[in-house]
Amino acid sequence: MRADAPAIALEQVAKRYGKVEAVRDVSFTLPQGVLAALVGHNGAGKTTLMKMMLGLARPTAGRMLVLGRDPSAGGIEARRQLGCLPENVTFNAALTGREMIRFFARLKGESTKAADGLLERVGLGAAAGRRIGTYSKGMRQRLGLAQALLGSPRLLLLDEPTTGLDPEVRQGFWSILAEFVARGTTVLLSSHALEELEGKAERVIILDRGRVVADGAMDELRRLARLPVRIRVRLAAGASRDWLPSDAVVLQDRDACEVEMACAPEEKMDLLRRVAAEGRATDLDLLPPTLDELYAHFLQGRSDLEARP
Amino acid sequence: MKGLLLVAGKEIREGMRNRWVVAATLLLAALALTLAFLGAAPAGRVGAGALEVVVVSLSSLSIFLLPLIALLISHDAIVGEMERGTMLLLLSYPLTRWQVVVGKFLGHVVILGVATLVGYGAAAVALAVAGEAIAADSWRAFALMIGSTVLLGAAFVALGTFVSAMVEARGTAAGIAVGLWLLSVLIWDMALLGMLVADQGQTIGAAMLDALLLLNPADAYRLFNLAGLPNVGQLSGMGGIAEGSGLSAPVLLGALGAWVLVPLAGAVAVFARREL
Numbered sequence: 376m377r378a379d380a381p382a383i384a385l386e387q388v389a390k391r392y393g394k395v396e397a398v399r400d401v402s403f404t405l406p407q408g409v410l411a412a413l414v415g416h417n418g419a420g421k422t423t424l425m426k427m428m429l430g431l432a433r434p435t436a437g438r439m440l441v442l443g444r445d446p447s448a449g450g451i452e453a454r455r456q457l458g459c460l461p462e463n464v465t466f467n468a469a470l471t472g473r474e475m476i477r478f479f480a481r482l483k484g485e486s487t488k489a490a491d492g493l494l495e496r497v498g499l500g501a502a503a504g505r506r507i508g509t510y511s512k513g514m515r516q517r518l519g520l521a522q523a524l525l526g527s528p529r530l531l532l533l534d535e536p537t538t539g540l541d542p543e544v545r546q547g548f549w550s551i552l553a554e555f556v557a558r559g560t561t562v563l564l565s566s567h568a569l570e571e572l573e574g575k576a577e578r579v580i581i582l583d584r585g586r587v588v589a590d591g592a593m594d595e596l597r598r599l600a601r602l603p604v605r606i607r608v609r610l611a612a613g614a615s616r617d618w619l620p621s622d623a624v625v626l627q628d629r630d631a632c633e634v635e636m637a638c639a640p641e642e643k644m645d646l647l648r649r650v651a652a653e654g655r656a657t658d659l660d661l662l663p664p665t666l667d668e669l670y671a672h673f674l675q676g677r678s679d680l681e682a683r684p
Numbered sequence: 685m686k687g688l689l690l691v692a693g694k695e696i697r698e699g700m701r702n703r704w705v706v707a708a709t710l711l712l713a714a715l716a717l718t719l720a721f722l723g724a725a726p727a728g729r730v731g732a733g734a735l736e737v738v739v740v741s742l743s744s745l746s747i748f749l750l751p752l753i754a755l756l757i758s759h760d761a762i763v764g765e766m767e768r769g770t771m772l773l774l775l776s777y778p779l780t781r782w783q784v785v786v787g788k789f790l791g792h793v794v795i796l797g798v799a800t801l802v803g804y805g806a807a808a809v810a811l812a813v814a815g816e817a818i819a820a821d822s823w824r825a826f827a828l829m830i831g832s833t834v835l836l837g838a839a840f841v842a843l844g845t846f847v848s849a850m851v852e853a854r855g856t857a858a859g860i861a862v863g864l865w866l867l868s869v870l871i872w873d874m875a876l877l878g879m880l881v882a883d884q885g886q887t888i889g890a891a892m893l894d895a896l897l898l899l900n901p902a903d904a905y906r907l908f909n910l911a912g913l914p915n916v917g918q919l920s921g922m923g924g925i926a927e928g929s930g931l932s933a934p935v936l937l938g939a940l941g942a943w944v945l946v947p948l949a950g951a952v953a954v955f956a957r958r959e960l
Contacts, residue, residue: 449780
């Protein structure tokens with residue numbers, strides 16, 4: 376595969392289960408070496424999309440290429456270079472963690488040594504000889520991650536990878552992913568823990584009822600949404616308040632007065648200059664719209680559109 | 685090929701871990717030993733060789749037990765993994781669908797084969813150790829019995845795998861497996877007998893009876909072991925049917941082989957088209 380060829384290319388892909396349209400008219404391409412997130416409610420079509428990318432379900436319409444090949448053609452070549460972590464991953468409980476990962480390693484033509492190394496890497500070295508039936512949910516999730524990373528994959532498909540992980544393990548998880556992305560691996564993960572994607576996902580694709588409602592870099596989406604920027608200011612003692620915009624909200628007024636105000640993105644600098652004027656404020660926080668707000672905004676936009684006659 | 689063996693190996697390992705291998709082996713060995721020593725009593729010391737008696741009683745037992753064990757192991761093979769969610773992960777690996785199905789089938793047949801060989805072999809070894817004189821012919825009959833028993837087991841593993849690839853839920857697979865077992869080991873023969881009695885030889889001739897017997901793997905196995913082997917046929921009381929039947933041992937074995945291959949091919953074809 377050429378270095379500039381997209382890792383994933385979807386063109387008007389649709390999937391219908393009986394009367395239910397799980398995915399409709401989804402098109403996007405992901406270049407190699409990016410970390411992208413699929414965001415959406417349960418039932419928005421994230422898992423169905425991933426199943427189609429794995430060739431486990433056939434699209435009813437549209438075309439898709441994963442690592443340069445059509446996954447529903449049934450070939451196994453693309454799957455050699457692909458790592459996958461399904462949602463709520465489960466394993467055969469009777470086997471030990473080491474047996475399981477070695478089995479998967481052999482399937483991918485990876486050495487058992489590399490497999491053991493990955494177990495260490497996700498912190499399961501000590502539990503490797505125990506049966507998976509005795510593992511906690513977080514441990515199973517880590518084993519799932521370890522098997523996905525086998526064989527230096529060029530594409531990682533991770534469905535809700537951080538559910539059940541402790542905050543500490545979560546940090547490790549993100550740093551491992553960053554390492555793979557730096558080496559040119561494409562990562563597509565789905566999540567509904569939006570706040571943790573901030574600063575990590577270069578690209579966010581928001582799905583709703585099987586449709587893409589927004590797709591872009593986090594900053595781009597913010598610009599598109601034109602959500603107000605909020606500024607939180609701690610006023611200097613005894614400073615006048617008549618310069619405050621009329622929509623400013625007093626958060627607390629005990630030891631020092633804290634107010635929060637919102638403004639359109641293009642008015643941000645004006646407002647900042649007013650705040651920064653001599654003697655008005657002792658501290659300020661700039662709060663860009665969070666992904667949660669963005670998500671709510673785009674979903675809101677959808678229902679407005681649909682409400683129109 | 686490598687993927688196939690890896691899947692089969694994992695199935696065997698799981699079978700040993702789940703105690704399937706141990707349980708099946710112990711069950712078969714216990715019954716075989718019991719039959720070898722207690723079952724020989726009515727035959728007394730005249731005429732029949734000890735091992736022939738064991739062949740007759742063990743093959744009668746196998747008809748009930750092996751299909752049951754085979755269906756128990758195999759009905760869960762595919763639908764169970766799909767329900768537990770492990771199939772999704774397995775299929776994200778560079779494995780083709782047929783490798784998964786055939787690998788699981790092979791693993792289950794090895795489990796059954798080991799249980800049969802060790803379990804029934806224990807009885808033969810015990811007889812030999814106890815000082816019974818056993819003719820070379822008897823050994824041959826015994827070896828053929830073990831081989832055809834494994835083949836019978838494989839036929840029902842294939843049937844169970846086919847059912848497992850077809851259905852949506854494990855419960856359905858279990859229900860169909862029980863139904864298949866009852867049909868092949870109990871109902872088929874009774875229905876056949878009823879038909880023959882009702883028909884009074886009007887329409888059902890020898891050729892048709894042969895065909896009906898081949899349509900049930902358990903009957904093909906029964907005929908092969910109880911009637912097809914010299915010295916054993918007289919003991920089992922099946923000699924009558926065998927004489928009127930045009931079914932030779934190779935035909936019976938071929939029928940058993942077809943009962944392995946056809947359902948297995950069906951399972952591969954069905955699973956290849958399934959979406960997860």
